[in-house]
Amino acid sequence: MSAFGLEITPRPDLPAIVARWQREISAPELQAGYFAILEAADTLGCWRWLLDLRRRDELVSAELTHWMNADFFPLLPGRYSAPVRLAFLVSPLRALQEQSASSVAAISATTRPHHGYLTALFTEEAAAYQWLAQ
Template sequence: MSNFGLEITPRPDLPAIVARWQREITAPELQAGYQAILAAADALGCGRWLLDLRRRDEVVSAEINQWVETEFFPLLPGRYAAPVRIAFLISPLRAARQSQASSVAAISAATRPEHGYHTKIFTEEATAYQWLGA
C-alpha cells in the first residue's frame, strides 16, 4: 500500500508492519500516514511497527508533537493483545543530531509502557526487528 509518501508492508514473518516514507512530507501527510498505519495494523491485528524515517526530513512543529501525544498515542492502549511497540528507524546522522528538538525525539520520549505502548529509536534495521520481537 502506498499513500501520503508512505509504503506500508505487512511482514507476517516477523510479525510486524513496516512503514517506509519514500519522500518529504507535509504535516497533514504525516498525520494521514499515521492513521493509515493504524488502519493497516488494525486489519492485521498487529501491534508491532517499524517506521522507517530515513528518506524524509523531520516534520517539526509543536502542533505535530501535540497531536501525536494527545490524539494519536491515546488510541493505542488496549487495541491489541499486547502493548504496541513502535521502532523508529533513523539515519546515524539524524541520531547524532537527536538532542535537538525533533518530532522523533518527542515521540520516543513519550514512551509510556504503563499506558500500553513502547517506542524506541534505532539506526540499524536488524536491531529494530530484534526489539520488536521481544
C-alpha cells in the first residue's frame, strides 16, 4: 500500500507493520499517513509498528504536536491485545541533532504504557525490530 508519500508493508513474520515515508510530506499528508497506518494495523490486529522517517525531514509545529497528543495517540489505548509499540527509525545524524519539544525524539523519550502505547527512537533497523518483538 502506498499513499501520502508513505509505503505500508505488513510483516507477518515479525509480526509488525513497517511504514516508510518515501519523500518530503506536508502536515496533512503526515496526518493522513498515520490514519493509514492505523487502518492497516486494525486490519491485521497488529500493535507493533516500525515508522521509518529517514527519507523525510521532521515536521515540527505546535499544531502537529497537539494533534498527535490530543487526537491520534488517544485512539490507541485498548485497541489491540497489547499496547501499541511505535519504533521510530531515524538517521544517526538526525538522532544527534538538537530536538525540540515537538520532535519525534521528544515523543519517543517518554514511555506511556498507561496511555496504551510505547515509543522508542532507533538508528538501526535490527535494534528496532528487537524492541518491537518484546
